Amino acid sequence: MLEGCTPWPEEFADRYRAAGHWRGGTxxxxxxxxxxxxxxxxALVHGETRLxxxxxxxxxxxxxxxxxxxxxxxxxxxxxxxxxxxxxxxxxxxxxxxxxxxxxxxxxxxxxxxxxxxxxxxxxxxxxxxxxxxxxxxxxxxxxxxxxxxxxxxxxxxxxxxxxxxxxxxxxxxxxxxxxxxxxxxxxxxxxxxSAGQVAFFLLSGTAAGEPLLVPRTHDDFAYQARAAAELVSLGEDDVYLAALPAVSSLVLGSPGIVGTLCVGGTIVLAEDPGPADCLAVVERERVTVTSVEPSVARLWLDAAPAAGTGAHGPRLVQIGGVPGDRGAAGLTSPVRGCSAQLVFGGAEGPLTLSPPEGPDGTVPGAWGRPLSPDDEIRLADADGVDAPEGETGELLARGPYTPRGYYRAPGHNARSFTADGYFRTGVLARRTPDGGLVVTGSLDELPRPAGQGDPSVP
Incomplete structure (x- = not known):
């Protein structure tokens, strides 16, 4: 592992290899x-360029x-x-x-x-x-x-x-x-x-005190994320994935995105502007079957689709990258007629949760989903870091085969963002459904805590 990165403990790495999540390929x-x-x-399409x-x-x-x-x-x-x-x-x-x-x-x-x-x-x-x-x-x-x-x-x-x-x-x-x-x-x-355990690339998560927070992603962990997401959405070699949002995000790069499409031998179409004026025409021309957008982009597509016309070749699935607290995302109808919509929550650090496809009325059934991996370990904690009672809201904590154990060269921030036993504090509020799904309800700032108590992410 590159200096400045936190490796997975060997017992967890052995578990993920034994489960077939980490397969040793770069x-x-x-x-x-x-x-x-x-x-x-x-493999790749961009305007008139085809590779x-x-x-x-x-x-x-x-x-x-x-x-x-x-x-x-x-x-x-x-x-x-x-x-x-x-x-x-x-x-x-x-x-x-x-x-x-x-x-x-x-x-x-x-x-x-x-x-x-x-x-x-x-x-x-x-x-x-x-x-x-x-x-x-x-x-x-x-x-x-x-x-x-x-x-x-x-x-x-x-x-x-x-x-x-x-x-x-x-x-x-x-x-x-x-x-x-x-x-x-x-x-x-x-x-x-x-080695597949080496850092493949860094994703930018955000900033803290004016300094960037970088997430190291290894070949093993990111290949697993993209492959598992591709399996979940039934991506195949006949699928055409439109990368409309910036491709340097975890959503577009590997949820399943570009890497997931390459895993199955599909086609990637690259668009430099997610606006409907260009993208709806690309969807029709290239027979796009899957894409990922943000709620604001989905609304623009939805508004423009009737005027633009979508023909008979709309995508079968539009993933909507959810933003914690954006409750309106759950009520979006399909951005393009005849397709299913799916909410995806997650960031550069993981974990990923994906909702089931939309209901028969054309709306996403709710801002909830299941974690991507069967080996995603999820906790919902109250302001004191204690597991919240069943059915109650708490901060989403996670560790698993595609959730790194620390930011790059950020020991102080790691002490605040990761528990001693390796759970990542997402800063997102969620609650469980009776069938094991997760409802994402907002951000950590909304978590009630006693008067005078400081930041609950600080140990």
Whole structure:
């Protein structure tokens, strides 16, 4: 396990392996295997671009060799800040294949968020558009590089049809080197032996006291999450998954999302804007069968669907990423006529709960669901950390095979966010249903506690 990360205790790791949850394969091996099985099938679609599984695997291989030639070494970290374009998926797998740990960051983040990420992870590289929607990411990277000793390699993605200002190896006064991402096309030289227990990538959870909170996800745990979610929603090789929200989130990347779709040999369609004007047309054109949206996006789709028309090829399932306390999410009707809606609660840390499909009246039956894994251990605790009585509301605590045991290099926050026996304090209020489901009711701020009592998450 990477320094600064908290491993699962060996007894739990042995249990998850024995149960078949952790199977010992890395995510880049998964892509390599699917390329052998489904080589000519379409893996990625973005506008007019279509990549087969064989092409996706080949490009990841060649980019991984290019990263190594540019001096990246196993165990180093690289911040990846790309929109939903094919290069995001290629870069993710190429870095993992080179043994480098991607730090996934939304493209909307600016220097105030990216600079602390670089410092925390000591990132030596940065992958982003040269400029995107009017913002100069390369200039931001140059400013961050001048602040400290870490960031020294920038890999800009040029906009289609634009000449690169970085026509080769160049440097700036800070000593930062620039290599166009498209130039990382080198013959594969070797296959790096890696452990499935290694950190595959970091997901950004949020911030605490102005510093980012990063969740380390291993190959074993994230592959299990994506695979189990794919099984739960009956995802198959004929499914087409639309990634409409940012692909660097746990929901879109692996619930089942992009990785789950790759697991089963399906097709991923990437959209850079979740708005209905673009996405409803993509749903029809690409015969999308599954997608994930937020409640606000679902409402926009719902409002626009009658005017846009959905034809005969609407998705069979729309997952709605729930927000604790957004009780209106439970009353949403299907965003596209003829499909089922499913509420998904969870974050970068887990756990995931998924509701059953909508009822016959076209509404989601309630903001509740079951934990994804049979080995998810769930507690509902009161303000004193004591298990709440049956049927009562309490803070949702969880540990399991895809819920990491700590944030990266954040010992103080870990002491507040994790119990001594490894349960993650989600900050979400929930109660159990008689059949074992969970109703998510709000946030920890709503938990009653005696006058004068402090933050119940502090031991």
């Amino acid at each position: 995510l880049d091996d998964l892509l390599r295997d699917r390329a052998l099985r489904h080589g000519p099938r379409t 087969t599984y064989a092409n996706l695997n080949r490009r990841a291989d060649r980019m991984a060799a290019g990263f190594r030639l540019r001096g990246l070494r196993p165990g180093q970290r690289v911040v990846v800040q790309l929109p939903n374009v094919p290069e995001l998926v290629i870069t993710l797998f190429a870095l993992m294949r080179a043994g480098v740990v991607p730090v996934l960051c939304p493209v909307s983040c600016r220097a105030a968020e990216v600079s602390p990420l670089v410092r925390l992870t000591q990132a030596v590289g940065y992958v982003a558009p040269a400029a995107y929607r009017g913002f100069d990411h390369t200039a931001m990277a140059a400013g961050i590089a001048a602040e400290g000793p870490f960031l020294r390699r920038v890999f800009p993605l040029d906009a289609p049809g634009e000449a690169s200002p970085y026509g080769g190896f160049t440097t700036d006064p800070s000593g930062c080197h620039y290599f166009p991402l498209g130039s990382l096309d080198s013959p594969p030289d070797r296959v790096l032996a890696q």
